[in-house]
Amino acid sequence: MSSSPAPNPTKRQKRIDYRNAVHQDALPQKRYYRQRAHANPFSDHRLSYPLSPAEMDWSDYFPAYFSKKRKLDDTTDDSVESEQPPADSNNGTTLDRKKVEVADIGCGFGGLLISLAPTFPDTLILGMEIRTQVTAYVQDRINALRTQSLSRKGGDQEEVPGGYQNIGVIRGNAMKFLPNFFEKHQLSKMFFCFPDPHFKARKHKARIISPTLLSEYAYILRPGGIIYTITDVEDLHLWMAKHLDEHPMFERLPEEEQEEDVCVKIMRTDTEEGKKVARNKGSKWVACFRKIEDPI
Amino acid sequence: MPSRRHPVQALALAGPNPPNVYLAIADTLYCVSNTSSKVVATWKAPAPPLQGKQPQKKPVANDTVKADGLSTGPSAADTSVTDSAADSPSSLPATVVGKRKRSQSNASAPQPSIPPAEGVDAKPAAPGSKSSKKNKKSGNEGGGAGSSALKKQPLNYIGHLLFIPSKNVLAVTTLEDKTLRLLNPDTLEVVKEWPLHKRPSAISLMDDGYTILVGDKFGDVYSYKPADEEAEAQGKLLLGHVSLLTTLTSSSSNNGTSERKFVITADRDEHIRVTNYPLTHVIHGFCLAHTAFVSRLLVTADNLLVSGGGDDWLGVWNWKDGELLQQVDVRGVVEELFTGEEMKELVGKMKEYHPQRRRMREDDAMQEEKEDDDETISLAVNEIVEVNVPGRERGKEIVVTLEGVPVLLRYAYGATGKLEYAGSVRTPGPVISLTVHNSTVYLGCDSESGGLISRVDLADPGASLDDFLSGAGFEGPEVGEENAGVVIERLYSVEGFRKGFGGLGDDD
Numbered sequence: 001m002s003s004s005p006a007p008n009p010t011k012r013q014k015r016i017d018y019r020n021a022v023h024q025d026a027l028p029q030k031r032y033y034r035q036r037a038h039a040n041p042f043s044d045h046r047l048s049y050p051l052s053p054a055e056m057d058w059s060d061y062f063p064a065y066f067s068k069k070r071k072l073d074d075t076t077d078d079s080v081e082s083e084q085p086p087a088d089s090n091n092g093t094t095l096d097r098k099k100v101e102v103a104d105i106g107c108g109f110g111g112l113l114i115s116l117a118p119t120f121p122d123t124l125i126l127g128m129e130i131r132t133q134v135t136a137y138v139q140d141r142i143n144a145l146r147t148q149s150l151s152r153k154g155g156d157q158e159e160v161p162g163g164y165q166n167i168g169v170i171r172g173n174a175m176k177f178l179p180n181f182f183e184k185h186q187l188s189k190m191f192f193c194f195p196d197p198h199f200k201a202r203k204h205k206a207r208i209i210s211p212t213l214l215s216e217y218a219y220i221l222r223p224g225g226i227i228y229t230i231t232d233v234e235d236l237h238l239w240m241a242k243h244l245d246e247h248p249m250f251e252r253l254p255e256e257e258q259e260e261d262v263c264v265k266i267m268r269t270d271t272e273e274g275k276k277v278a279r280n281k282g283s284k285w286v287a288c289f290r291k292i293e294d295p296i
Numbered sequence: 297m298p299s300r301r302h303p304v305q306a307l308a309l310a311g312p313n314p315p316n317v318y319l320a321i322a323d324t325l326y327c328v329s330n331t332s333s334k335v336v337a338t339w340k341a342p343a344p345p346l347q348g349k350q351p352q353k354k355p356v357a358n359d360t361v362k363a364d365g366l367s368t369g370p371s372a373a374d375t376s377v378t379d380s381a382a383d384s385p386s387s388l389p390a391t392v393v394g395k396r397k398r399s400q401s402n403a404s405a406p407q408p409s410i411p412p413a414e415g416v417d418a419k420p421a422a423p424g425s426k427s428s429k430k431n432k433k434s435g436n437e438g439g440g441a442g443s444s445a446l447k448k449q450p451l452n453y454i455g456h457l458l459f460i461p462s463k464n465v466l467a468v469t470t471l472e473d474k475t476l477r478l479l480n481p482d483t484l485e486v487v488k489e490w491p492l493h494k495r496p497s498a499i500s501l502m503d504d505g506y507t508i509l510v511g512d513k514f515g516d517v518y519s520y521k522p523a524d525e526e527a528e529a530q531g532k533l534l535l536g537h538v539s540l541l542t543t544l545t546s547s548s549s550n551n552g553t554s555e556r557k558f559v560i561t562a563d564r565d566e567h568i569r570v571t572n573y574p575l576t577h578v579i580h581g582f583c584l585a586h587t588a589f590v591s592r593l594l595v596t597a598d599n600l601l602v603s604g605g606g607d608d609w610l611g612v613w614n615w616k617d618g619e620l621l622q623q624v625d626v627r628g629v630v631e632e633l634f635t636g637e638e639m640k641e642l643v644g645k646m647k648e649y650h651p652q653r654r655r656m657r658e659d660d661a662m663q664e665e666k667e668d669d670d671e672t673i674s675l676a677v678n679e680i681v682e683v684n685v686p687g688r689e690r691g692k693e694i695v696v697t698l699e700g701v702p703v704l705l706r707y708a709y710g711a712t713g714k715l716e717y718a719g720s721v722r723t724p725g726p727v728i729s730l731t732v733h734n735s736t737v738y739l740g741c742d743s744e745s746g747g748l749i750s751r752v753d754l755a756d757p758g759a760s761l762d763d764f765l766s767g768a769g770f771e772g773p774e775v776g777e778e779n780a781g782v783v784i785e786r787l788y789s790v791e792g793f794r795k796g797f798g799g800l801g802d803d804d
Contacts, residue, residue, distance in 0.1 A: 041538060044795050051566070052584035175538040176565050179582045205514060205538075212516065212536025215571075219579040248577050296556065296572055 025147035030109060033137035038196055039130040041175045041206050049177045056181055061168030062124055067095045100124045100182070104191040105174045105208060108272055110138035112193055113167045114145065115270035119262060121162030127169040135171040142167055175213060178220055185222040189263065192229045194273035197236045209240040211247060218249035221291040226253065229287045230267050232277040237285030250289040258288045299774040304740030304749060305787055307731040308457035310466060310481045315733060317764065318466060319740065319749060320454035321772045325468060327484055333765050339484035341452040344472030453786055455496050462505040463522045469496040469510065476510055478522055490520050490531055498543045502573065509559060511541035517561060534576040539563035542793060546573065547595040549616055560601065560615060562590035564793045568603055570615055581618045585611060589793035594680040597692060604677030604696060606794050612715055624715045626675055629705060630698065633720055643673050646700040649788035676790040679730045683737060685754050693718065693754060695737060697727040699790045704737065706754065721752055721759055728787050738764060742787060748772055
């Protein structure tokens with residue numbers, strides 16, 4: 001019933017102690033954030049999500065790119081556009097000009113995010129993860145990387161493009177609440193890396209790729225936007241490819257184009273699961289699909 | 297009180313003017329002539345198939361317990377299949393074990409069953425003997441024998457009624473056997489039936505006049521076409537939410553050159569979604585502002601969308617642009633209508649409808665000294681309809697009912713085009729079902745007094761209720777005290793959509 005009971009009190013205490021300690025710019029250690037690999041996507045959890053994309057305050061996740069939203073008593077005609085966006089002294093860009101364009105659905109421990117960050121330093125990339133502990137790990141990891149990156153500034157070490165300011169992580173249920181976060185056609189890329197296979201037939205509705213959910217992804221993706229999938233479970237790969245193939249809003253990326261895509265390379269080598277599969281010498285199955293123009 | 301009247305849980309009108317009234321009480325559908333107020337036809341839903349989760353031990357002396365839980369039904373034509381079907385686990389016919397198995401179209405056919413062997417039911421069989429089946433419940437079986445012995449096959453409740461004028465058929469969903477049937481409105485004979493994938497939670501007619509849309513508890517919407525030339529054995533999957541689908545409707549828009557059709561759906565997670573039709577893989581947009589479940593949608597004659605649910609207000613939308621035009625106050629109106637002791641009594645009664653919710657409250661109160669908000673009424677819209685009322689602005693009124701609250705709330709358009717509260721009609725009890733014919737609202741209330749079906753003409757300045765069935769001598773079946781809980785669970789389901797009370801979907 002409780003969200004994540006640690007199996008024994010000492011372990012739990014260790015976690016608490018670890019979290020309370022100040023780590024400066026040290027990267028977090030995974031062993032203090034382990035959580036069961038499955039979450040029920042149909043249950044309510046205790047999620048927080050905005051009423052609508054317009055209500056979302058992104059400044060907690062991308063402080064270098066967004067100003068804090070004003071909290072007004074009357075939210076019905078609340079809009080930030082009346083305000084002059086303040087200039088950000090840190091990187092010389094103006095705030096509130098960018099939108100999240102890439103989503104890593106079920107980002108796990110965040111390997112993909114961290115590799116994508118310097119690859120697309122000017123693109124805002126959001127990881128979504130349903131497990132609280134894992135989300136906390138990724139958040140701590142991003143914070144540490146940001147701090148490290150700042151301290152490198154002006155130093156002799158090479159600067160990381162974007163300084164990890166362009167990635168964020170949020171705890172959420174993407175199967176239920178994507179339209180609360182993203183507007184129509186907001187995203188250019190969506191990643192589904194090593195999703196829960198949900199082997200049993202009666203659990204297939206819980207799979208992250210399903211005919212009905214694909215319509216929602218198609219709504220959020222702009223025409224030409226790409227869905228990337230990778231899994232080490234062949235059955236799931238076939239399932240995902242089949243449903244994407246059959247969905248009228250998606251067309252498969254030609255093999256050539258797929259193999260040239262830098263995201264595919266990163267997805268193969270830099271996700272945590274991808275590394276694990278490689279260690280175990282397993283196979284990895286990739287399928288990428290492009291969203292076509294809206295027919296109406 | 298030993299027994300009580302079972303309220304009408306679904307209502308529909310069909311046929312000549314004035315139309316016949318179709319009312320569903322538990323698993324039975326009655327057709328009542330509007331002129332004579334006599335029951336002219338009945339149909340009883342077939343007993344549902346046994347579920348895999350049924351107790352597998354032969355209930356002791358179950359034969360004496362009537363499976364349908366109602367003491368007197370006018371039509372007892374169908375016998376229940378439970379009485380002797382399940383004796384020992386090993387003798388359960390394979391066809392009734394699987395969770396997804398459903399009865400054949402002629403469900404009253406007796407299940408193949410082996411006569412109970414003496415002594416089989418004397419004590420629980422050793423769990424190990426049920427080798428072929430997974431039996432996670434073996435623990436319960438031994439210990440909870442007393443309670444499981446009383447467990448009865450649930451009634452095959454009728455869920456929704458929908459008349460389809462263009463085809464002159466009445467669409468009926470049943471909740472236990474999860475079936476959509478088309479009935480001849482005169483004879484109530486089944487003309488056609490489709491097995492549904494999951495328990496239906498919403499039904500609507502596409503504005504082409506004949507495509508039936510059914511939404512289910514898993515969030516999917518399927519379409520069914522009654523036309524013979526396109527008869528399909530299976531429904532077609534149109535769209536899906538990852539949430540319980542609470543209600544759906546359809547609309548169209550005309551931009552001058554072409555007409556586009558849309559399906560509008562709502563779920564337990566506050567969403568209202570607008571989807572293109574027939575290209576349902578293209579989502580048009582969302583109407584997002586609700587902070588609690590959405591349980592009712594209405595597209596008005598002016599093509600506005602009115603939404604209601606667990607919030608204190610109704611939403612009025614320009615649904616094409618996802619723009620919330622107005623939040624219409626409901627709470628203020630209800631708190632003005634019910635005050636003092638009356639409100640207290642109402643709130644107390646409503647808590648009885650949701651025992652699980654009550655338990656959670658008590659837990660909460662014990663854990664953290666939460667402020668007891670017992671005095672505050674919890675609002676859950678269970679019906680929104682549009683009524684033709686000639687005297688009103690635009691000739692229309694919107695009538696809203698709330699779960700557990702004995703009143704019809706009337707809203708009319710003001711001079712500025714906004715919906716405004718425009719009076720109320722007290723009802724003998726909480727409104728369970730409701731349907732409209734021109735300016736007349738027919739409603740079924742949960743009440744021992746007043747008519748089984750009441751009727752009110754909103755065009756009449758007095759707008760007082762009369763008993764539609766008065767003098768017909770038709771009271772419907774009664775509910776025994778032991779089944780009152782089951783019936784309440786069926787009739788008061790909307791508040792259960794609310795989150796955070798240990799109801800649906802709460803597992804972390």
